[in-house]
Amino acid sequence: MTPLLEIRNLRASIGDKEILKGLNLVINAGEIHAIMGPNGSGKSTLANVLMGNPAYTVTGGDILFKGESVLEMSPDERARKGLFLAFQYPVPIPGVTLVNFLRQAVNAVRGEEVPIREFREKLFSKMELLKVDQDFARRYVNDGFSGGEKKRAEMLQMAVLEPAMAILDETDSGLDIDALRTVAEAVNKLMNPNMGLLLITHYQRLLNYIRPQFVHVLVDGRIARSGGPELAEYLEARGYDEFLAELAKA
Numbered sequence: 001m002t003p004l005l006e007i008r009n010l011r012a013s014i015g016d017k018e019i020l021k022g023l024n025l026v027i028n029a030g031e032i033h034a035i036m037g038p039n040g041s042g043k044s045t046l047a048n049v050l051m052g053n054p055a056y057t058v059t060g061g062d063i064l065f066k067g068e069s070v071l072e073m074s075p076d077e078r079a080r081k082g083l084f085l086a087f088q089y090p091v092p093i094p095g096v097t098l099v100n101f102l103r104q105a106v107n108a109v110r111g112e113e114v115p116i117r118e119f120r121e122k123l124f125s126k127m128e129l130l131k132v133d134q135d136f137a138r139r140y141v142n143d144g145f146s147g148g149e150k151k152r153a154e155m156l157q158m159a160v161l162e163p164a165m166a167i168l169d170e171t172d173s174g175l176d177i178d179a180l181r182t183v184a185e186a187v188n189k190l191m192n193p194n195m196g197l198l199l200i201t202h203y204q205r206l207l208n209y210i211r212p213q214f215v216h217v218l219v220d221g222r223i224a225r226s227g228g229p230e231l232a233e234y235l236e237a238r239g240y241d242e243f244l245a246e247l248a249k250a
């Protein structure tokens with residue numbers, strides 16, 4: 001079976017600084033993978049490179065999505081193929097309600113205007129699934145959203161786009177327990193056997209709420225160790241010292 005996402009010996013730089021130094025990863029449909037790692041190991045870089053952020057240059061290796069290389073594809077094309085990166089829109093968008101924002105996102109990913117009625121039915125069913133209040137969708141994007149509400153908007157976006165592969169880059173921006181629960185509950189409801197999920201965690205806490213089947217430790221731009229959920233517990237107890245010590249020896 002062709003993996004959903006296959007990252008082969010990926011190397012990427014920003015300016016003349018190499019950050020990803022030969023990263024390999026295979027994700028099949030139905031699997032949740034978590035990437036953990038010390039600060040500065042390249043986690044956000046990986047998320048950005050997967051979605052085709054032009055600020056990063058891929059200098060080697062390949063990224064295959066459903067068996068096809070995405071390296072030459074724009075971020076829009078990747079999204080149309082079914083890749084989703086949780087869109088952290090930190091700036092408020094005045095005058096654009098969440099419902100309109102989501103509709104534009106669905107139209108962009110489908111490459112056609114989705115009939116309003118069809119869109120509303122989908123949106124309302126997903127809002128019910130995620131227990132999102134109807135008034136919430138009428139608010140302006142990010143205008144006064146709390147951390148938890150931003151997450152709720154992001155998860156609703158993932159729900160209506162129905163991606164084959166979702167990449168969640170969970171940066172620690174002071175999110176409270178509510179925000180973590182929102183992400184975890186949504187992930188648990190939206191995951192299905194046809195979908196893959198890559199959870200990039202900048203802090204351990206999130207894995208108390210989502211149990212990935214596979215955990216990878218990213219150190220200095222490479223996967224230093226892979227394992228099951230027990231690896232997250234091991235890291236919680238021991239931290240990254242041994243990985244950093246090995247790196248210092250190399």
Ligand SMILES: Nc1ncnc2c1ncn2[C@@H]1O[C@H](COP(=O)(O)OP(=O)(O)OP(=O)(O)O)[C@@H](O)[C@H]1O
Nearest residue numbers: 014017019037038039040041042043044045046202
């Ligand atoms: N725009 C940039 N210009 C220069 N260096 C950068 C830039 N973006 C990232 N880096 C460097 O690349 C390395 C990896 O950064 P990245 O943000 O991917 O790490 P991370 O694992 O996500 O870290 P954290 O857990 O602290 O969020 C760091 O050394 C960082 O300073």
